[in-house]
Structures are given as C-alpha cells and as structure tokens.
Amino acid sequence: MSYLKWPVLILAISILSINTLWGDDDEEEQYENRSKNGTVTKLNTRYDFAVVTNSQFKAECTSCHMAYLPGMLPARSWTKMMDTLNDHFGENAELDVKVKNEITDFLTKNSSDKVHTKRGDKILATINPKETVLRISSTEYFKRKHDEISPNIYKRKSIGSPANCLACHGGAERGDFSEDSVLIPKDKTPTIMKK
Amino acid sequence: MKMTIILKLVFLIIMAKNPALANETILKDFEALAKSSDAKFIKFNISAGEKIFRTERIHSKGDKISCMTCHTPDPKKTGLTRANKVIEPIAPVVNPERFTDMIKVNKWFKRNCNDVLERECTIQEKGDFIAYMMSVK
Incomplete structure (x- = not known):
C-alpha cells in the first residue's frame, strides 16, 4: 500500500503545479510569438510592458524621472520627444547628438507599435493615429x-504629478502595473524615487 | 614612454580617490577659458556665484524660478526634480562627485541656465557658481 502512495502523491502535485504554472498560458504565448516579429527578444510577459533597458537611456533620462518603458508609446511619439528635448515638458533636457540618436534608436525599436505587449497595445488602441x-x-x-483618482491625490507631496508612476506602482520600472500592487501613498510616508 | 603611462595612471588613481582635486581642476579649466576669452579677467567671484544661485526671477511662462526651486536654498541638502526624483546635494563638501566631470558640468549648465535664466550662462557665471559651491562648508 505504502509503495503505491508516494508515486500517486507526486503525480498529483505535478499535475497541480503544471496547472498553476501554465494557468494563463494563452495570453503569454500570444505576446511571445508576436515579439518574434519585433526587434526585441527580451520580453517579460509576466508584466504589462516589455522590460528592456539601455545604459545611455538609463544614465541620461533617469536623473530627472523614472525609467519609462519604451512600450508605453508608439515610435512617432518617441521621435518627437527626442527631437524636442530643448523644451521637454517645460525643461531643457538637450543631449549630445550621438547620445540622443542612440536613445532614440532604443526607444523607437522597442516602441508599442514595434513590440506588442499587453498594456502597450491597450494604450495604443486609444491613441488617434493622426496624433503624436x-x-x-x-x-x-x-x-x-485612473478615473477614480482625483487631481488632489496627484498633488500630494509624495506623488507630485501623474508622471510619477512609481509613487503608486512600485513595480513600474519592471513593467508591473497590476492593480493588486497599487499602493497610493499618504503624505506622511513619502515614497520618492531614489537614485 | 612607459614612465608617462605610469605617471598618468598614478594621476588617475589620485583623481579617483580624491575628487576634491578633480573639482579644483575644473575650476582651473574654467579660469583658463575665462582668461583666453576676456583679457580683463582676474578671478572668479564667490558672492556673485551665490547671487546666481539665490536670485529668483519670473520665467516667461509665468512661474517664479531659481536654482533653489529644485536644489533647495541649502546646497548641502538633497533637492527634488519636477518629476519627483531626488537630486543629490550640489555642494562638493557633502557630495565630492560634484563638478568633477567637465562633460557633465557643461551639460547641466546648458540645461539649467536655459531653464532658469532662459539663456546660456557665460564662462564667468559658471566659474563664479562653481567657486561659490566649493566655498560652501
């Protein structure tokens, strides 16, 4: 009896774990296949955006703000963004031409219209193709x-503006925007990004 | 030939271990630039540098702005960018990495002078500013 018990138990555990591991396989596979047509192979399908990085991008862009993911916007947006760095949301963020070109290349190659991801597709679907x-x-x-977030919440010292994804989405730079992990900070405990 | 390489290496190691030397070097570089572009140049002025740091003006877009907007009135404290990211202190006394890399220094002067003054800064202004920051104890 006992020599039969163990293999059965092991088999049962394996079936269970296979089920949880491959639970929502359909969606993940879809994005993995689609990514093969894009330029990026490093896709983290567990999250909402492809987690890609570039050393120049990190060095230059993240001294002022979080590392937004290239998959958040289409290529034409990134091109315009990088061509208007002299007035980057009201600030001068000009770069050396060589560095600018490398970062533009990284952003456009991984943009939402080049590498399709779960959340990137959803954002893209609400953007007018004629607009940048x-x-x-x-x-x-x-x-x-974010329709339930009042403007006053964004004004909290610990948040600042809707541009500060990390204030509430702790995994933002890892492409994790799942609703379960949202934590809206109170002003008493500021969660400001550190370098 | 080998000797110069060794000397250069020793120099680089000293610079890496002692950034204070590196920011003095940058100030000297600015001094040389000032001398070559202005025959009447004598030296950089610490109080003029402090005035640049502390002067508030109204930007053409309507907001009051100064260096202190992001760097806080105390150069020894951490500041905050408009996108809520921490800016390490600007005074070398607490942040010895400041003013040690000419490319970085010029990049940020270009950006920040345009942001605050809506024009680029002169060599004299940049030198005054660095001299003031290095005088903060």
Whole structure:
C-alpha cells in the first residue's frame, strides 16, 4: 500500500503545479510569438510592458524621472520627444547628438507599435493615429484607468504629478502595473524615487 | 614612454580617490577659458556665484524660478526634480562627485541656465557658481 502512495502523491502535485504554472498560458504565448516579429527578444510577459533597458537611456533620462518603458508609446511619439528635448515638458533636457540618436534608436525599436505587449497595445488602441502624443497620461486609456483618482491625490507631496508612476506602482520600472500592487501613498510616508 | 603611462595612471588613481582635486581642476579649466576669452579677467567671484544661485526671477511662462526651486536654498541638502526624483546635494563638501566631470558640468549648465535664466550662462557665471559651491562648508 505504502509503495503505491508516494508515486500517486507526486503525480498529483505535478499535475497541480503544471496547472498553476501554465494557468494563463494563452495570453503569454500570444505576446511571445508576436515579439518574434519585433526587434526585441527580451520580453517579460509576466508584466504589462516589455522590460528592456539601455545604459545611455538609463544614465541620461533617469536623473530627472523614472525609467519609462519604451512600450508605453508608439515610435512617432518617441521621435518627437527626442527631437524636442530643448523644451521637454517645460525643461531643457538637450543631449549630445550621438547620445540622443542612440536613445532614440532604443526607444523607437522597442516602441508599442514595434513590440506588442499587453498594456502597450491597450494604450495604443486609444491613441488617434493622426496624433503624436507625448504624455502617456493624456491618453484615453490612462484617463480611463485612473478615473477614480482625483487631481488632489496627484498633488500630494509624495506623488507630485501623474508622471510619477512609481509613487503608486512600485513595480513600474519592471513593467508591473497590476492593480493588486497599487499602493497610493499618504503624505506622511513619502515614497520618492531614489537614485 | 612607459614612465608617462605610469605617471598618468598614478594621476588617475589620485583623481579617483580624491575628487576634491578633480573639482579644483575644473575650476582651473574654467579660469583658463575665462582668461583666453576676456583679457580683463582676474578671478572668479564667490558672492556673485551665490547671487546666481539665490536670485529668483519670473520665467516667461509665468512661474517664479531659481536654482533653489529644485536644489533647495541649502546646497548641502538633497533637492527634488519636477518629476519627483531626488537630486543629490550640489555642494562638493557633502557630495565630492560634484563638478568633477567637465562633460557633465557643461551639460547641466546648458540645461539649467536655459531653464532658469532662459539663456546660456557665460564662462564667468559658471566659474563664479562653481567657486561659490566649493566655498560652501
């Protein structure tokens, strides 16, 4: 009896774990296949955006703000963004031409219209193809997802503006925007990004 | 030939271990630039540098702005960008990495002078500013 018990138990555990591991396989496979047509192979399908990085991008862009993911906007937005760095949301963020070109290349190659991801597709679907948006927070998708957040919440010292994804989405730079992990900070415990 | 390489290496190691030397070097570089572009140049002025840091003006877009907007009135404290990211202190006394890399220094002067003053800064202004920051104890 006992020599039969163990293999049965092991078999049962294996079936269970296979089920949980491959639970929502359909969606993940879809994005993995689609990514093969894009330029990026490093896709983390567990999350909402492809997690890609570039050393120049990190060095130059993240001294002022979080590392937004290239998959948040289409290529034309990134091109315009990088061509208007002399007035980057009201600030001068000009770069050396060589560095600018490398970063533009990285952003456009991994943009939402080149590498399709779960959330990137959803944002893209609400962008008018004739428009070139620069603010992710100006897209209909963003507004719909944040319609319960009043402007006063954004004004909290610990948040500042809708541009500070990390204030509430702790995994933002890892492409994790799942609703379960949202934590809206109170002003008493500021969660400001550190270098 | 080998000797110069060794000397250069020793120099680089000293610079890496002692950034204070590196920011003095940058100030000297600015001094040389100032001398070559202005025959009447004598030296950089610490109080003029502090005035640049502390002067508030109204930007053409309507907001009051100064260096202190992001860097806080105390150069020894951490500041905050408009996108809520921490800016390490600007005074070398607490942040010895400041003013040690000419490319970085010029990049940020270009950006920040345009942001605050809506024009680029002169060599004299940049030198005054660095001299003030290095005088903060």
